[in-house]
Every structure is written in structure tokens, then in C-alpha cells.
Amino acid sequence: MFHTIDASENFVDKQEFFDAISAFRFDENLGFGLSIQDDNDDTFKIKVVKRSATFINDYDNELNEFVRKQIYVFSDFQFCLDFKLNIVYVYGGISHINYVKYILRNVIKTSFNLVPIELTAYSFYEMLLEKEISNKIENITISHFNYQNELVGRFSGIVINQAAGLNLLETYKTDIVKVSFLIQVSETEQFILHALPNGALKFLSNSDDVEFLTDYLKNIIFS
Numbered sequence: 622m623f624h625t626i627d628a629s630e631n632f633v634d635k636q637e638f639f640d641a642i643s644a645f646r647f648d649e650n651l652g653f654g655l656s657i658q659d660d661n662d663d664t665f666k667i668k669v670v671k672r673s674a675t676f677i678n679d680y681d682n683e684l685n686e687f688v689r690k691q692i693y694v695f696s697d698f699q700f701c702l703d704f705k706l707n708i709v710y711v712y713g714g715i716s717h718i719n720y721v722k723y724i725l726r727n728v729i730k731t732s733f734n735l736v737p738i739e740l741t742a743y744s745f746y747e748m749l750l751e752k753e754i755s756n757k758i759e760n761i762t763i764s765h766f767n768y769q770n771e772l773v774g775r776f777s778g779i780v781i782n783q784a785a786g787l788n789l790l791e792t793y794k795t796d797i798v799k800v801s802f803l804i805q806v807s808e809t810e811q812f813i814l815h816a817l818p819n820g821a822l823k824f825l826s827n828s829d830d831v832e833f834l835t836d837y838l839k840n841i842i843f844s
Contacts, residue, residue: 622718622821623710623842624735626702633729635663635704641728642667651727653720661832663705669724670697701835706843709735710835715819740842742800742816743790748841755805758786759813762798806837814838 633641639660647654652672659666672693679690700711700721709725711717722735749756758780766776775798780786790800802814812826812834824834 622715622819623708623738623740623839624718625738626707626709626733627736628731628733633731635665638665638702638704638729645728653724655724655728658699659832664701664703666699666701666832668697668699669720670695671720703839706839708738708839708843712831714821737820738842740816740820740822741794741818742797743794745816745822745842746787746790746800746802749802749804752841754841757803758783758790758800759803760799760801761786761789762800763789763793763796764798765796766793 639657642655642657642665645655647670654670656668656670657665658668672695674691675694676689676691678687680686681688698711698713698717700709700713700717702709709718709721711721718735725733725735746756746758760777760779762775762777764775765773767773777798780789790797797816797818799818800816802816803811804814805811812824815823815825817823822838824838826834
């Protein structure tokens, strides 16, 4: 998910950000730790180690019964901050971006907001056309489908005819739940991209180069 940084005052610069993240180890009180995984030109990739409390049923031999016990589990995810484009993006879902907001407010003292970019399946399709990127609509899911007032409800199907798929995109712009595009990067490389209504993008590829695909999407959306 891509978010723009809306700061009421000057946001931290690259060096200030680097210093703040580098100095922030795991905080027992806040329950998270940070480390910089990559510093590439204007983009920082940050790894988050997060502690969460959960409960399990443990067996007490002395009481001869199950007791509820709190334990802590640790997980990690990554997010990136691009100073050139002034955006933050997360490799994860909505819960992760919300946690990134929490992290930055504790690490960076500047007042700011993270604003989701306005991106729909149809507007993304228009970007593909504008940049003349080879693509196919593979699958489409619509929340309030209506066929001649005789068939109404949620619809999901594989797109065989591209003209029919485009017609559905234009007709149900605000009711699209998910659209899957097959995007051709080169003669030998392609990937599947799912465009979701909240502006989230999910890609599936045989390539392990996540950074390349992310940069490819950034060029489509922000250039």
C-alpha cells in the first residue's frame, strides 16, 4: 500500500531519518524494534520486529486443570520510505500501515499524516494504457453485479474477452472488489497484479526480485 507523507512542518531529512532508525533498538516498553535493511539512493527499507501478547491454555499439573496463560510472540515485516517521491509503502496489509504510523510517531517527533493514494482498479488500468504497458485483465470480482435486473449479487469470473472485461471495469467502477491484471514487463518476464478497492496492490511473480517489481509499480503510478 502506498501512502504520501503530509507534514505540517518540514519532515525529517534523509540523514536525520537514518540516524533515528539506526539508534532505535528493540524497546521493551513500546514492544518493537527497528533496523535498516537497505539504503538505496533515496529509499530506506526498514525491518520491524514486533512483539504481541496472546493467550494459550496451559496445563497445570498441580491443579490438574488447564489455566489461561499470557505469552509473547514476535513477528516481523518491512516498510519503505522514499524521500524522492515523499511516500511510504508497506509489504503487508492495513494493520501493518497502521502500525507504521504508530512507529513513526514514536521515533520521529515531526507532526505528519500518512495519506493513502487515490487508486482504484479502473484508474490503475488507465495508467497502464497511458504508459502503453502490455496487460490483460485476467479476473474480476464485483460486489453489486446486476445483469438486466434478473441476476443480482456478488460476481467473480475469469475474463476471456478483454472488451467484456473493460466494459465491466467502466460500468462497475465503484463496485470493484478485485481485478487481476497480467502485466508483461518484457518478453521473458511477467507478473500478476491484484488491484484492490482500498488502493492496495498485491503482486504474484516467479521472480524473487521484489524491489524490482516495486520500483516498476512506482514508475507506473508516480512518474
